[in-house]
Amino acid sequence: MCYYIDSLLKCPLFRETSRDDLKEMMSCFNPIIKEFRRNEIITLEGEKYTGIGVIIEGKASVTKESIAGKRIIMEVIGPGQMFGEMAAFSGSRIWPATVISLESSIVTFLSPDKIAGNCERQCSAHRKLITNMLSVISNKALMLDKKVAYLAMKNLRGRISTYLLEEQKKNGATRFMLPMNRNEIADYLNVSRPSLSREMCRMRDEGLIDFHRSAVQIKDVAQLVSMAE
Numbered sequence: 001m002c003y004y005i006d007s008l009l010k011c012p013l014f015r016e017t018s019r020d021d022l023k024e025m026m027s028c029f030n031p032i033i034k035e036f037r038r039n040e041i042i043t044l045e046g047e048k049y050t051g052i053g054v055i056i057e058g059k060a061s062v063t064k065e066s067i068a069g070k071r072i073i074m075e076v077i078g079p080g081q082m083f084g085e086m087a088a089f090s091g092s093r094i095w096p097a098t099v100i101s102l103e104s105s106i107v108t109f110l111s112p113d114k115i116a117g118n119c120e121r122q123c124s125a126h127r128k129l130i131t132n133m134l135s136v137i138s139n140k141a142l143m144l145d146k147k148v149a150y151l152a153m154k155n156l157r158g159r160i161s162t163y164l165l166e167e168q169k170k171n172g173a174t175r176f177m178l179p180m181n182r183n184e185i186a187d188y189l190n191v192s193r194p195s196l197s198r199e200m201c202r203m204r205d206e207g208l209i210d211f212h213r214s215a216v217q218i219k220d221v222a223q224l225v226s227m228a229e
Contacts, residue, residue: 004033004056004108010080011054012139013115015132021125032109036060036101043084049093051109053083058105061184063098073187074147076102076180085136088112151190156199159189161228164209168218175217 005022008014014022032051036042042053042060055077062074062083074097077083087096089112115133153159163185167176178185186193203209208224210217218224 004106007056007079008054008108011082012136013052013054013082013085013110013129013132015135016128017125025125025129029110029114031111034107034109036105036107038101038103040101042099042101042105042107043095043097045095045098047095049084049087049095051111052085052088052115053099054108054110055079055081055083056106056108058107059102060105060107061100061102063100063187065098070190071187072190073180073184075143075188076184082136085133086140088133089116150188155227156189156191156195157203157227158229159191160196160199160203161224163189164216164218165221165224165228167216168221174219174221175215178214178216181214 005019005026008022008026009017009019014025017025033056034042036058043050045065057079059076059078060083061076064072064074066072083097083099084095087093115129150159150162153162167178168174170176180188182197183193186196189196200209200211204211208218208220210219
């Protein structure tokens, strides 16, 4: 059990939880742990819900599919990050999105009933766990609201600018590595891959940005801010 404790400690669900408390909770939770190969489906939208997922090792994409069959990437997650939390306490108990392993991954599934219910061992950290869960759900709702704002933008350059500025903010620098490849970014922004590449090349030619593979530098922050508005 100890080999995945470090990853779980990074999870916002267990914020401010000690290692000893987490070990005690895991013995109470009796989580399910599964391994997945690259490009293997972890969860399938519409299928029976099996619990809150936490990435222990690897990386996965959380995706939705339109009626026309177009895939939209909601987010890409790595060790310590969660998926399925929005469905944990809903009445439907089905997976709201498809999660696909982008590389060899290990995932643990936690029962929401164990989180919301009374802890059999009366774990001292359980009340904090419930507070953290409320925070996680609130932050996810804000993230989805931001995603809607992306999709509402009709201007492709505005979407790209907003995305790059958010990555700059996360990294605290104008030079950073993108967490997704070009195809994944196109799916995330709900645009075609060729259109994304053409627009980014135009922005580079105009001196707004520079990039090489996954490395990006924002050269004119003020211009990107104006285009993102």
